[in-house]
Amino acid sequence: MKKILSFTLNGQPYEVAVKPKTTLIELIRDEIGLTGPKIGCNAGACGACTVLIDGKAVDSCSVLALQVEGHSVETVEGLADGDKLHPLQEAFLDDGGYQCGFCTPGMLMAAKSLLNENPDPSIHEIRHGLSGNLCRCTGYVRIIDSIHDAAQRMKKEGGEKS
Amino acid sequence: MSYPAFRYTAPRTTREVVETLRIAKEKGIRANVLAGGTDLMPQLREGTTTPEVVVDISRIPVLKRIERMGNEIRIGAMVTHAELVTSELVREYAGVLSEAAKMVGSPQIRNLGTLGGNVVNASPAADTIPALVILEAKLVLKGPEGERILSVTDFFTAPYQTVIEADELLTDIVVPLPPPSGRAVFLKLARRKAVAIARMNLACMLYYDRQKETFEWVRLCVGSSTPRPVRMTEAEKALIGKPFSTEVLQEAGRAAAEQMVQLSGLRSSTAYKKPVVGDLVMRAVRMAVEKG
Numbered sequence: 108m109k110k111i112l113s114f115t116l117n118g119q120p121y122e123v124a125v126k127p128k129t130t131l132i133e134l135i136r137d138e139i140g141l142t143g144p145k146i147g148c149n150a151g152a153c154g155a156c157t158v159l160i161d162g163k164a165v166d167s168c169s170v171l172a173l174q175v176e177g178h179s180v181e182t183v184e185g186l187a188d189g190d191k192l193h194p195l196q197e198a199f200l201d202d203g204g205y206q207c208g209f210c211t212p213g214m215l216m217a218a219k220s221l222l223n224e225n226p227d228p229s230i231h232e233i234r235h236g237l238s239g240n241l242c243r244c245t246g247y248v249r250i251i252d253s254i255h256d257a258a259q260r261m262k263k264e265g266g267e268k269s
Numbered sequence: 270m271s272y273p274a275f276r277y278t279a280p281r282t283t284r285e286v287v288e289t290l291r292i293a294k295e296k297g298i299r300a301n302v303l304a305g306g307t308d309l310m311p312q313l314r315e316g317t318t319t320p321e322v323v324v325d326i327s328r329i330p331v332l333k334r335i336e337r338m339g340n341e342i343r344i345g346a347m348v349t350h351a352e353l354v355t356s357e358l359v360r361e362y363a364g365v366l367s368e369a370a371k372m373v374g375s376p377q378i379r380n381l382g383t384l385g386g387n388v389v390n391a392s393p394a395a396d397t398i399p400a401l402v403i404l405e406a407k408l409v410l411k412g413p414e415g416e417r418i419l420s421v422t423d424f425f426t427a428p429y430q431t432v433i434e435a436d437e438l439l440t441d442i443v444v445p446l447p448p449p450s451g452r453a454v455f456l457k458l459a460r461r462k463a464v465a466i467a468r469m470n471l472a473c474m475l476y477y478d479r480q481k482e483t484f485e486w487v488r489l490c491v492g493s494s495t496p497r498p499v500r501m502t503e504a505e506k507a508l509i510g511k512p513f514s515t516e517v518l519q520e521a522g523r524a525a526a527e528q529m530v531q532l533s534g535l536r537s538s539t540a541y542k543k544p545v546v547g548d549l550v551m552r553a554v555r556m557a558v559e560k561g
Contacts, residue, residue: 110277127277127323130310150311152464157377163351166377169310171303173277174327217376239375239464 114175116141117185125172132156134172135182143183143212147241154240157213157220158182164220166239183212186219194260195219195253204253206244214240218254226265227258272313279325283332283411283440289324291413291436302326302438304347304386307378332385332440335359344442346385350397351376353384363444365453365472369400372457375464385439388421392466393428394493399472400455401442402490402498409441410434418443425497450476450485452560454553458545467493469545473553477513484508489550491525494542495532503528504550513558521554522547 109124116139125134132149135141135158144167147155151169158167159181186193195215198204205211214237221228221236228236233254234247242250280286286302293300301320303309304327312318326332332347335356342362344353353359353370360367373379373387373396387397388408398421406421413436421442424431433439447453453474459465475487487508489501504525511517526547530539 108274126274128272128274128313149314151307151374151378151381154375154377160380163380164377165381166307169306169378169381171277171306171310171323171325173279174303174306174325176279176328220376220380236376239377 110173112173112176114177115179117181127171127173129172131158131167131170131172131175131180135167135180141182141184144216145209145212147209147213152241153210154213154217154237155210157216157240159216159220159223162220162223164217164239181216181219183215186215193219194264195222195257198253198257198260199250202249202253202256204245204250210240210242210244214242214250218257221254222258222261227262228254230255272316273319275320276322277325278322279328281328283326283329283438286324286326286329286438287411287413287436289322290438293322294435298322300324300435302389304389305349305381305383306386307374307382308386308390308392326438337362340446342444342446344384344444346388346439346441347383348385350374350379350382350384350387353397354379362446363400363404365455365474366397366400366404366444368453368455369396369470369472372396372455372467372470378464384442388424388442389431389433389439391425391429391431393496393498394467394470396455396457396467396470396492398425398498399470399490399492401444402500403453403472403474403488404444404447405488406445407443408439409443410437411440412437416440422497422499427496447474448476448486451488452476452557454556454560456549456553456556458549469493469542469549471546471549471553473550473557475508475554475557477558482512483510484513487554489525489553491529491546491549494529494546499532501525501528501550508554518551518554519547522551525550 113122145155147153149168151166156167298321300322303323303325332345334345350370350373387395401421451474457470458468470492473489476485478485487505504521507521507524526543
């Protein structure tokens, strides 16, 4: 009944036995115990469950766990480098990019996916990149500002390194 | 999750998929093909689809290719909407399909959902289908007896109904290169700009000869408004050979609206859709001509 699934989660190889009907969000939250990604609508409309598969944002409620065989999955728990927060997380903190925090893990991962493809997005492109994520608190303005700020910080960091 | 259990298999070749489907059909086992999952997963959750076996086709490399073969572009059924948006080949030769794919769902949905899934799910509101209709795309179905190739307009029979057999797999969507003179437009009307299901959508491609001041050819398809996707032939006829003028556009809009009512009958939405389809056709044709 259960099948063995091998995949990478936040850089760590995992081998787990899962039922075919288990969704990726259920595997991550209920079986592995990472509760960053949230179950909001459970229908691919709210983005609270957003994780990255091979660097691209997906709704993890709409993926069967067995579908990530051999793939690399990132959740919000993998964003920080040890105690050092990711620039996106720092910007969300500094710029007030969250209130209740329920949508934040999904917002951060959607933003990460956007910045992977487009390191210097315009406000319009950020809005477009977040179109799959709902927030019921802040009205989005500070979230969008935070992502814009994070992109600037990352550009500066990248500049310093090179 | 509360839905019933199923068996899961992820074949590595299309031949294995077809064989699995054939055996399931023979034994009377309900099998569903899983592509991107953006339609199937909600159906499983709602209990509207209750497979005994799910056949995941995401591990078959050949279904993910986009390649030019002579005068055609071959797009594997597992190519995602996001890939249609970024593919240089698709943007160059079938730009209207890129435009349509860009309108689907959200980034998260476009990264999962596939062209093959959008076609086989056969929602009357699917965004890629009107684009495929005006591109005169063909569908390659692989079954136990071999392949058959169908025109995209012959594939759909009714909303969510197609001619695909239980033991057949859609492997490729083949797009003949449209004449380079063509200018294309895709429009979508929905309740909001993102993550919305089309109330109406439209794909249009045409060539307007500026010297002769006539429409040389026109291809028009309006989605979400007819029981199965068809070309708006009456509107096309109203344009071909005519000059670009307000009267001609209005006539084309009227013809499209009348054809829609003829095909769909009078429905509760007709009072809204009839004037809107006319305006949408006029807007799309004007935009395509203005593209030069």
